[in-house]
Amino acid sequence: MKTLKLVKNSVRNLAINKMRTGLAILGIVIGIGSVIALVSMGEASTKAIQAQIQAIGSNLLTISPGVSFSGNVRGAAGGGTTLTNEDALAIRTSAKVTTIKSVSPEYTGRTQVIFGRNNTNTQITGVEAIYAEVHKISMDSGSFITSQHVASLSKVAVLGPTVVSDLFDANTNPVGQTIRISGKNFLIIGVTKTKGGAAQNQDDRIFIPLSTAQKQLFGVKYLSSISLEAISENVMTDAQNQVGYLLLDRHKLADPASADFRIMSQADILQTASQVTGTLTSLLTGVAAISLLVGGIGIMNIMLMSVTERTREIGLRKALGAKKKEIIYQFLTEAILLTFSGGIIGIILGLSGYFAYSKISGTAFTISFMSIFLAFAVSAAIGIIFGWYPAQKAANLQPIEALRYE
Amino acid sequence: MSGITIQVKGLSKVYKTDDLENKVLSNISFEIKSGEFVAIMGPSGSGKSTLMHILGALDLPSSGTYILDGHDVSKMTDDELAEIRNKKIGFVFQSYNLLPRTSALDNVIVPMDYAGIPETEQKDKAQKLLERVGLSDRINYPPNKLSGGQQQRVAIARALAMDPTIILADEPTGNIATNQANEIMEIFKKLNKEGRTIVMITHEPDIAAFAKRVIHLRDGRIV
Numbered sequence: 280m281k282t283l284k285l286v287k288n289s290v291r292n293l294a295i296n297k298m299r300t301g302l303a304i305l306g307i308v309i310g311i312g313s314v315i316a317l318v319s320m321g322e323a324s325t326k327a328i329q330a331q332i333q334a335i336g337s338n339l340l341t342i343s344p345g346v347s348f349s350g351n352v353r354g355a356a357g358g359g360t361t362l363t364n365e366d367a368l369a370i371r372t373s374a375k376v377t378t379i380k381s382v383s384p385e386y387t388g389r390t391q392v393i394f395g396r397n398n399t400n401t402q403i404t405g406v407e408a409i410y411a412e413v414h415k416i417s418m419d420s421g422s423f424i425t426s427q428h429v430a431s432l433s434k435v436a437v438l439g440p441t442v443v444s445d446l447f448d449a450n451t452n453p454v455g456q457t458i459r460i461s462g463k464n465f466l467i468i469g470v471t472k473t474k475g476g477a478a479q480n481q482d483d484r485i486f487i488p489l490s491t492a493q494k495q496l497f498g499v500k501y502l503s504s505i506s507l508e509a510i511s512e513n514v515m516t517d518a519q520n521q522v523g524y525l526l527l528d529r530h531k532l533a534d535p536a537s538a539d540f541r542i543m544s545q546a547d548i549l550q551t552a553s554q555v556t557g558t559l560t561s562l563l564t565g566v567a568a569i570s571l572l573v574g575g576i577g578i579m580n581i582m583l584m585s586v587t588e589r590t591r592e593i594g595l596r597k598a599l600g601a602k603k604k605e606i607i608y609q610f611l612t613e614a615i616l617l618t619f620s621g622g623i624i625g626i627i628l629g630l631s632g633y634f635a636y637s638k639i640s641g642t643a644f645t646i647s648f649m650s651i652f653l654a655f656a657v658s659a660a661i662g663i664i665f666g667w668y669p670a671q672k673a674a675n676l677q678p679i680e681a682l683r684y685e
Numbered sequence: 686m687s688g689i690t691i692q693v694k695g696l697s698k699v700y701k702t703d704d705l706e707n708k709v710l711s712n713i714s715f716e717i718k719s720g721e722f723v724a725i726m727g728p729s730g731s732g733k734s735t736l737m738h739i740l741g742a743l744d745l746p747s748s749g750t751y752i753l754d755g756h757d758v759s760k761m762t763d764d765e766l767a768e769i770r771n772k773k774i775g776f777v778f779q780s781y782n783l784l785p786r787t788s789a790l791d792n793v794i795v796p797m798d799y800a801g802i803p804e805t806e807q808k809d810k811a812q813k814l815l816e817r818v819g820l821s822d823r824i825n826y827p828p829n830k831l832s833g834g835q836q837q838r839v840a841i842a843r844a845l846a847m848d849p850t851i852i853l854a855d856e857p858t859g860n861i862a863t864n865q866a867n868e869i870m871e872i873f874k875k876l877n878k879e880g881r882t883i884v885m886i887t888h889e890p891d892i893a894a895f896a897k898r899v900i901h902l903r904d905g906r907i908v
Contacts, residue, residue, distance in 0.1 A: 281804070284798065284804075291786070291787075295786060591782070592784060592785075595782045595784070596795070596799075597767065597770075598741070598743060598770055598776055598782075599770065599771065599776070599795050599796045599799060599843070600767050600768065600770050600771020600772070600796050600799040600800065600847075601767060601799050602763075602764045602767045602768075602799070603763060603764065603767075605799060678743045679738050679743045679744055682743070682778075682782070
């Protein structure tokens with residue numbers, strides 16, 4: 280029998296019990312829909328993370344103090360005081376370090392910030408002028424910290440947009456205002472543009488000159504991190520080695536295993552982040568796949584019911600000359616039609632769910648044709664797998680038994 | 686085949702259930718020539734339905750041979766039997782057995798579908814057949830919109846769809862009111878006059894009277 284005729288007959292058979300057909304399709308719709316939505320969201324967030332690597336700069340290295348030892352007592356990771364301004368200067372000036380373009384020493388602490396009757400607790404980052412270049416900071420208004428500010432221990436501050444909205448109402452221009460940080464007055468000289476949410480909130484922080492932060496605000500002589508900009512992406516490993524051995528030498532450590540600092544590239548950090556996203560996506564997709572399986576079992580159930588109900592019809596068709604394979608084709612076509620239409624509706628719903636997600640989260644909406652193709656293939660495969668047994672059962676009915684069946 | 690359409694020789698059918706053997710047909714032999722109109726008569730339990738199933742290639746005999754139009758049906762596979770049912774036999778059942786929610790035209794087309802006849806040809810032929818049984822104004826009606834007699838006429842049109850060697854009718858008037866039953870029988874008579882071989886199973890003597898020859902069956906034997 281022609282395929283078109285088979286499909287036409289199947290549509291007619293499925294239309295007889297619309298409620299049942301609808302419910303059977305629904306199982307597949309939910310399964311395919313959630314797989315499509317989750318896979319698309321996963322792919323989108325992975326792409327977003329990759330875009331962030333580009334935005335932050337893939338040639339960025341961060342040195343953070345590692346575990347500090349006092350005698351045999353191991354200190355907390357990252358809480359060390361081993362990185363100093365001299366280390367930063369050494370990296371900048373050493374003849375052995377040939378792969379680093381810029382060095383940005385930084386000190387970050389948290390403290391209370393007050394403007395008028397508003398206050399907030401936020402990160403204060405002491406920076407040098409080079410910070411803006413290394414971290415690709417762009418200004419919304421005013422200007423960034425300059426080397427003069429650092430040299431003269433100026434009490435000036437550059438605010439992130441989140442801090443601005445926390446401290447000021449919409450119609451106040453923060454530039455030129457004075458805020459109190461830990462009881463000291465700071466003049467606001469600029470506001471940065473928003474960077475968007477990365478691993479930590481880049482927008483909820485205040486930049487002040489490094490010297491002011493170390494000497495006047497926090498009273499420390501060490502750095503919490505040094506950011507390095509390599510001359511290109513291709514020399515990252517060389518850069519890590521050159522800086523690493525220089526610091527080991529400076530800190531009088533012979534064995535790299537005992538290093539009291541860590542050098543990580545930004546790409547390393549974000550790779551970890553995207554691995555987490557990937558794991559989460561596959562986990563959720565797994566759950567969705569289970570619902571797809573349940574949908575498939577639903578299809579099988581419906582098809583078995585339909586075989587029992589149509590025993591007489593099957594007997595008649597055999598009496599009129601239908602061969603085994605023609606009965607199998609008929610029932611398989613019905614099953615595949617169910618899963619396929621479920622698949623199409625599922626793809627539409629899944630994509631609209633993902634579209635809504637991308638609108639809400641502000642991420643780009645990109646359709647992955649691979650996942651759509653896969654969804655089609657999977658839904659057809661489910662039709663064949665779960666339709667096979669009922670179709671076989673129908674085809675093996677003996678014509679007289681089937682004709683006698685009431 | 687020198688005019689012999691059906692040749693049954695030493696045919697037996699035994700149903701086995703656990704340790705009980707039930708011999709429904711025992712050692713039956715007969716011939717039906719081309720163009721005959723034969724009625725097989727017998728009370729219920731005489732084995733006439735079983736005989737009908739074997740003649741219709743719906744079931745196989747336990748022993749003996751059944752040769753239909755030169756083909757030994759008793760030793761065929763499932764698919765070969767399906768082919769025989771499709772091309773050589775036209776069934777008319779007591780309960781019509783039309784596909785529900787399917788128009789008269791599409792019901793007549795079903796056997797042609799399985800034979801792989803092109804769609805345009807199917808329609809033409811089905812239409813002509815329905816005209817012949819007097820249903821030209823009902824071709825798009827589903828079975829539930831037709832009377833019993835009309836439904837049986839659709840079934841007859843369907844039986845003729847593949848120009849079969851024999852028409853096998855199982856109590857064709859069993860569910861039909863008397864006046865309509867006679868009309869159905871007139872159609873069979875007319876078909877027989879045109880040269881078709883008809884084998885009809887019935888337990889009603891006045892229906893059997895339409896046939897030219899009657900085979901009586903009792904307790905699985907010809908009497």
